[in-house]
Amino acid sequence: MYVKFNPSVLLPLGLLVSSTLSSPAFPQQQPLVPGNDLSAAIRIHSKKPPVDAESLAATIKTKNLLARAKDLYTIAHISEHEYGHPTRVIGSLGHLGTVKYVQQVLGSLGGYYSVSEQIFPAVSGNIYESRLVLGHHTVPASPMSLTPPTKNKEPVFAKLAAVANDGCSETDFGDDVKGAIALIKRGNCSFSKKSENAGKAGAVAAVVYNNEPGSVSGTLGTPLEHHVATFGIAAQFVEPILEELKAGKEVDGSAYIDSEVKIIKTKNVIAQTVLGDQDNCVMLGGHSDSVEEGPGVNDDGSGSITVLEVAVQLAKFSVNNCARFAWWSGEEEGLLGSTYYAENLSAEENKKIRLFMDYDMLASVNFAYQIYNATDAEGDPKGSEELRNFYIEGYKNLGVNYTFIPFDGRSDYVGFIEAGIPAGGIATGAEGIKTPEEVEMFGGRAGEWYDPCYHQLCDDLTNLNETAWNVNARLVAKSVGKYAESFEGFPKRTLETDEVRAERIGNERKKWKYRGRKLVM
Ligand SMILES: *[C@@H]1O[C@H](CO)[C@@H](O)[C@H](O)[C@H]1NC(C)=O
Ligand SMILES: *[C@@H]1O[C@H](CO)[C@@H](O)[C@H](O)[C@H]1NC(C)=O
Ligand SMILES: *[C@@H]1O[C@H](CO)[C@@H](O)[C@H](O)[C@H]1NC(C)=O
Numbered sequence: 001m002y003v004k005f006n007p008s009v010l011l012p013l014g015l016l017v018s019s020t021l022s023s024p025a026f027p028q029q030q031p032l033v034p035g036n037d038l039s040a041a042i043r044i045h046s047k048k049p050p051v052d053a054e055s056l057a058a059t060i061k062t063k064n065l066l067a068r069a070k071d072l073y074t075i076a077h078i079s080e081h082e083y084g085h086p087t088r089v090i091g092s093l094g095h096l097g098t099v100k101y102v103q104q105v106l107g108s109l110g111g112y113y114s115v116s117e118q119i120f121p122a123v124s125g126n127i128y129e130s131r132l133v134l135g136h137h138t139v140p141a142s143p144m145s146l147t148p149p150t151k152n153k154e155p156v157f158a159k160l161a162a163v164a165n166d167g168c169s170e171t172d173f174g175d176d177v178k179g180a181i182a183l184i185k186r187g188n189c190s191f192s193k194k195s196e197n198a199g200k201a202g203a204v205a206a207v208v209y210n211n212e213p214g215s216v217s218g219t220l221g222t223p224l225e226h227h228v229a230t231f232g233i234a235a236q237f238v239e240p241i242l243e244e245l246k247a248g249k250e251v252d253g254s255a256y257i258d259s260e261v262k263i264i265k266t267k268n269v270i271a272q273t274v275l276g277d278q279d280n281c282v283m284l285g286g287h288s289d290s291v292e293e294g295p296g297v298n299d300d301g302s303g304s305i306t307v308l309e310v311a312v313q314l315a316k317f318s319v320n321n322c323a324r325f326a327w328w329s330g331e332e333e334g335l336l337g338s339t340y341y342a343e344n345l346s347a348e349e350n351k352k353i354r355l356f357m358d359y360d361m362l363a364s365v366n367f368a369y370q371i372y373n374a375t376d377a378e379g380d381p382k383g384s385e386e387l388r389n390f391y392i393e394g395y396k397n398l399g400v401n402y403t404f405i406p407f408d409g410r411s412d413y414v415g416f417i418e419a420g421i422p423a424g425g426i427a428t429g430a431e432g433i434k435t436p437e438e439v440e441m442f443g444g445r446a447g448e449w450y451d452p453c454y455h456q457l458c459d460d461l462t463n464l465n466e467t468a469w470n471v472n473a474r475l476v477a478k479s480v481g482k483y484a485e486s487f488e489g490f491p492k493r494t495l496e497t498d499e500v501r502a503e504r505i506g507n508e509r510k511k512w513k514y515r516g517r518k519l520v521m
């Protein structure tokens, strides 16, 4: 059942784009329950056959997934007016349209789900211009995302000061940092911490140089009061300067960042089955937003559509455990929606989520079948490794190869892990390079990105591999079908006290290398 997309409900008049709006002709579903009568919905839906992994997987049709991809691509075009190209970035009409679309489809399932939205403030930044001069040379430095501008959004001229150790402690910053541009080595703590320490020490700007080969493209994450204008840069541009400073010479430079950080309101959409044990939920999600650069058909159209299509198909069944679906906003700005959601759970609500499954990018053109390597050994909450093992079995049963990828913070599982909720997921790859061995395992092209259009305008309808999408959508359906049927053998949740947490990860939080697409440390 494919609920036909009716754009006129969605789009303001005059923004209707073209005849591509008509989706393939699928029968329109009639709402089973008029209005919002919960007990009637429960009565009607509980007569449906009980779900299991295989039955739910059997409902997955590639043509349904593709029809929805077409809908999303059409919706991305509503932003053309403002952005000059299709996009579903937060704050755009394309993103609002995506959220409406999800709500519209869920709302047409006869009260099978109770659907809610969670509005939250999202920080988004723009960098208009920047320049860094060290000694006599303009150097290739990248301003960190969400950096504040330099004073008055103008260049500042100052001497350079080397910071001791790694700049993770306030005592690493000597008196010479006051009024200077601070040079700080990458590593051990977040860019945010380094920038904050530099700001507190009175630096006019901060430069984080790499502790490994290559440039540094990072984010400060959440803006903090003491952040100063901060760049990332390859070590080779800073090393000669450090030598001169060490020899007691004075070296000047200038820093310039014209940037803006703004806060907009955006929303997550959450849908929960009215059937099933409401205290024991399997939860899954994808993100509803794209980057500004493009329409995001694979990232994360493929994941968010899969989650939606599985939600639609699940409505043909009854469930023993509740299933909760999420479409996160602000993922591309640093996992904002999922983090807000997970941080905000009361202890009682937290415990109801038995596990969270992240589905972000499931149909990359040059794909690998990737499983997040969530493990007990890494201190991930108990159940994460069991979920990882479920995906291993799942790919084996589907007759395909798989690889493990680092569980290092690149998608919406972070907030859940930090809240002590077991999590994991699968993906097909972004800007990573496919190896020759992986070509033997999956086909495709070695030496190229898994998703050659990652975060670009060409992440459009041609940027999908149908084979990979079908395999992954069936595995997603199995994951929902299995846990909606039963949690037998799956670790029970215990509320995480400080002692339990300390046992799991020590007294420190797991140190994520990323928060979303950007490095944070
Ligand atoms: C890492 O930073 C902490 C302060 O946040 C500091 O105490 C520790 O010595 C640093 N570790 C290394 C290896 O530099
Ligand atoms: C939780 O949500 C409320 C309102 O919905 C908000 O005021 C609060 O800041 C949120 N807390 C966190 C930790 O995100
Ligand atoms: C997965 O994580 C475990 C535990 O940290 C580690 O021993 C193993 O090498 C990892 N596997 C891969 C392929 O990264």
Ligand SMILES: *[C@@H]1O[C@H](CO)[C@@H](O)[C@H](O)[C@H]1NC(C)=O
Residues within 6 Å of the ligand: 399, 400, 401, 440, 441, 442
């Ligand atoms: C799995 O990978 C091996 C190489 O490691 C390859 O020989 C085999 O054909 C692959 N199987 C499938 C189903 O692609």
Ligand SMILES: *[C@@H]1O[C@H](CO)[C@@H](O)[C@H](O)[C@H]1NC(C)=O
Residues within 6 Å of the ligand: 365, 442, 443, 444, 464, 465, 466, 467, 468
């Ligand atoms: C998708 O991947 C499969 C397996 O590698 C390949 O046979 C097929 O041609 C690909 N399809 C597209 C549209 O690239």
Ligand SMILES: [Zn+2]
Residues within 6 Å of the ligand: 287, 299, 300, 331, 360, 361
């Ligand atoms: Zn994504």
